[in-house]
Amino acid sequence: MPILQVKHLEKQFPDVRAVDDVSFDINEGTCFGLLGPNGAGKTTTIEIMEGIIPASSGEVLYKGQPIGEKFKQEAGVQFQATSLQEFITVNETLQLFQKLYDKTVPIEELIETCSLGEFLHRDNRKLSGGQRQRLLLAIALINDPDIVFLDEPTTGLDPQSRRNFWRLIENIKERNKTILLTTHYMEEAEQLCDEVAIMDHGRIITMGKPSDLLSKYFDDIILQLPVDDFTLAKPPENWDIHKDNGIITIHTEDVHATIRYLHENDIDLSHIEIRPRTLEDLFLELTGKGLRG
Secondary structure, three states: OOOEEEEEEEEEOOOOEEEEEEEEEEOOOOEEEEEOOOOOOHHHHHHHHOOOOOOOEEEEEEOOEEOOHHHHHHEEEEOOOOOOOOOOEHHHHHHHHHOOOOOOOOHHHHHHHOOOHHHOOOEHHHOOHHHHHHHHHHHHHOOOOOEEEEEOOOOOOOHHHHHHHHHHHHHHHHOOOEEEEEOOOHHHHHHHOOEEEEEEOOEEEEEEOHHHHHHHHOOOEEEEEEHHHOOOOOOOOOOEEEEEOOEEEEEEOOHHHHHHHHHHOOOOOOOOEEEOOOHHHHHHHHHOOOOOO
16 A cells, blocks of 8 residues: 555645646655646645645545544655754754654754764854755654655755765665655656656656656657767758757757768767757756746
């Protein structure tokens, strides 16, 4: 049985239907990614699942039962934005939150899991972005939850801090915890998620394992090279070619034949890049070329 089930969820505000008949299951021990542009309905869906706001209709089941006190004790949440108590240290913050639950993880274990040792006695006000996110993750894990909600946990972090945070999440997955992740970073979703659902305009528009979705929607490989290197006077008519920001992009199902043709026509291949399709491609294909605010 899935650890969490969302069934025909809807949320109607006075001027907009933010969530429109959303259904999905999350299996135990997996990382499920809920993706979509700003305004897609992700946060509203998450807040209903967390029990923060009520649904207009539909239901959320935790271990087969409507969410209630058991869910509150066994779920951990890292919100998009969280205010921390000022003028106290990281260690004092952990002690404060530990008192809110019946069952808790030893603080020493959280310190090791979330790599807090180097700034354990630092005032919360003096934490860097990455340090703050690691503390918030520790708070989300303090009750040894069976399911953890991470709502855009790496937004605003530099690339190194983001990848360090990924390692923490992967360590949590190895302990058979269930994770629901929302993120705008498609590389992050591809790295961490066993299954993803892409939302737009309040609806799920596609859902599945990242590799399965890419196979379903794409059958080509991407070749890219600078416009200045692409001196081919007249490319074959059946080639799918696009030019954007000084880059030529060729979509091809036969990489070897395409490269051979370019080489035979004296195209400079020293700057060519070859890559498979990614979740970023799928996201833009399904939701549009720009993220809506």
